[in-house]
Amino acid sequence: MGVYQNILTSILKGENLLAVLIDPDKAMLKNIAGFMLKINQSKTTHIFVGGSTVNGNATDVLVKEVKKHTNLPIIIFPGDVNQITDEADALLFLSLISGRNPEYLIGKHVDSISKLRETQLEVISTGYILINGGKQTAVERETNTKPLSVNHIQEVIDTAKAGELLGMKLMYLEAGSGAVNSASNNIIKAIKNELNIPLIVGGGMRTMEQISNAYKSGANMVVIGTVLEEDEAFLDSLHK
Template identity: 50%
Template sequence: GAILKKIQQAGTSGTHLLAILIDPEKFENSAASDFLSQLPKETTHFFIGGSSCTAAETQRTVSAIKKKTTLPVVLFPGAHHQLSKEADAILFLSLVSGRNPVYLIDQHIKSVSALRTMNIEIISTGYLLIDGGHQSAIERVSETSSMAQSDVQLIVDTALAAQFQGKQLIYLEAGSGALKTVSEEIITAVKKEISIPLIVGGGVTSANQLAKLYHAGADMVVVGTAFETGNWNNTITEHASSKNKNYERI
């Protein structure tokens, strides 16, 4: 599919992708223009989904965004009914950090009768929930625990197992509104071993953090809450290395 191919190309050429996540439950169609106008020009994708939104909310949100952008609109569903035939693609997420069959295969089966009628690109994605410093909605809804950030080897092995199973993307998720993002150490360790693109999301609120996550090895970063609440910090402060130089001079 065209959308996966573009993400793969970005992965091999070192281009950085930025997906803005919109939760249909909180999205007002009438505010769409204002919302879109505050987004960075680096935005490359829209992700649409949430932990508890309805089918109708999903469809109206995809419709509203599609009317205003030429960027790919990708479903990021929290459940099998969060679909829209107007979307360009769907991340077919398997929650491989957890052991709940409902989010490993059952939701997927339930989505098939609708998906087979839709002409949207299906992208098989290994989804790993990593501890973001608070109990995330995903943990609550999926009834699974997140992986500890200190379990780096287990996270790497889980990502690689998902790749061996045929997943086309790996998504490291700290949870919406996470207090801490997935660490650079984890991102670098996973990126080093997998050969499929790496998506990172959860708790990213500034351009500084974005730069760090890309530098660590993320091909795509997903930001939701910071734009939803208008709390995005776009200032790039002096790089740590130049601070060190000042320090040496003193």
């Protein structure tokens, strides 16, 4: 079964999915074995690999290393075309639908095709919505787009719905890596209410309470990154 089908099946069974995001530019390769051991003992269901900017083939090198230590599906969460690697299982084909920069709506996608053609990656069309998380984040800077205001919930909802109607298979609500404010329960509930596709929520989740509230509000998958970069011991609270 493919990665996307597996996600749908898990959701149908009522499971909450948890993705750990590893940034190839920040990860220490020599520490990966120990880190993945803890990941395997935790409730983590997916590994995301990516970053707004990643040097050269760092993604390829990291995914090869991660694969040695886990059977969890590895999904590329790319900031740019150079992060595509056949070593992973799937790729979130992200369209930054909160912004109006054509490069991140369709441009990079066209540029990636010659590379994608040479891979076996499962490509999952994903709407990517950046909301204001209380500080300027790398996504905003790198893509030269503005996040949607959390005070304009209807615009966020309409953006998500438009993405679904365009055929996107997943919706990713992003407050930005290291956000001060993660997506509120209200905004998650409001979006989930309109969508028939799985909802991923990430950015600024630092406590178990935030994570469990996100699930209760309708998130199917929560993504955490920074909290583990700051304190790996947080994985202990996510023990199976």
